[in-house]
Amino acid sequence: MLKIIVRGGGDLATGVIHRLWGAGFKVLVLECAKPAAIRRQVALCEAVYQGNAQVEGLTAHLINSLAEADAVWERGEVPVLVDAAAESVHAFAPDIVIDAIIAKRNLGTSSTMAPLVIALGPGFSVGADADVIVETKRGHNLGRIIRSGSAAPNSGVPGNIAGYSKERVLHAPCAGVLHVVHDIGSIVEKGETIATITDGANQVPVTATLSGLIRGMIRDGFAVTEGFKIADIDPRKEELANCFTISDKARCIAGSVLELVCRYAQEKEK
The missing domain is CATH 3.40.50 (Rossmann fold)
Incomplete structure (x- = not known):
């Protein structure tokens, strides 16, 4: 073998x-x-x-x-x-x-x-x-x-899904500890807070860049640096089951x- x-x-x-x-x-x-x-x-x-x-x-x-x-x-x-x-x-x-x-x-x-x-x-x-x-x-x-x-x-540009590319992927706006508000499988609307990042006394919201399904979210409590990839939103809300299967x-x-x-x-x- x-x-x-x-x-x-x-x-x-x-x-x-x-x-x-x-x-x-x-x-x-x-x-x-x-x-x-x-x-x-x-x-x-x-x-x-x-x-x-x-x-x-x-x-x-x-x-x-x-x-x-x-x-x-x-x-x-x-x-x-x-x-x-x-x-x-x-x-x-x-x-x-x-x-x-x-x-x-x-x-x-x-x-x-x-x-x-x-x-x-x-x-x-x-x-x-x-x-x-x-x-x-x-x-x-x-x-x-x-x-x-x-x-x-x-290229630094995510693949296009349903007409969305770079909008699908969210990056940390600052360094700190990430706290999940809406986890994988949640349906969110553009502008909705999906996580927060705590840096000392400051709590910075992370908002959805488009409406859709959260396909990926870094684990709660993870310490991130500014610009770190933290989440992935799929604009196809009907793809819920696919969040839990290999792509x-x-x-x-x-x-x-x-x-x-x-x-x-x-x-x-x-």
Whole structure:
């Protein structure tokens, strides 16, 4: 059985992890100590805070050391280890490392980490950083497998949904501790307060930039910096059920990753 590490447990990474798990592969997830997922209902990194997390039939369980991973796999679950610097890669000796952090820059992944290193999105170059890259930008090339060069650069503009783009994503107007007023699944109107940020004696409201459905909201009590991404509003109010399932984008990317993993497995058996 191949040994696979996925760096990151956010919503796109979770799509990849879920697809690999569904195909019968054992995956070890490496996360940071304070994950900042917005789409928390479909992000296995929530296990870092809660001890475990469930997404579409898959359970992720927080472990304290690599020695605990086998017991988690035996239960048909996915182990999550806090290891932002991927220091456990050497001891685990994976066949495949997948960088699914989606930081739009390289946070320490190298093509020397494993026989096959896959990176998702911008911030990587084939050769130096990874063996292959998967495109994460919405549009015609989403999920494209890139074997030379890099993915499309980060435009800073979210994908268009129902005619809305940058309006969909909310950022912290100031630094402080965020307190959720309306959480994931809530329907809100433009201008309505959906969260507040407390900075000392000051409490700054965060208001909805459009009417719609809160699809993503950073966890209550999270300390944010000014400009930090904190929420995502979907203008399609009928999409409530989709707040709790893996997105089309994540599934597309996951399919490309599974293709690469299966091809590697076939070549290894020759």
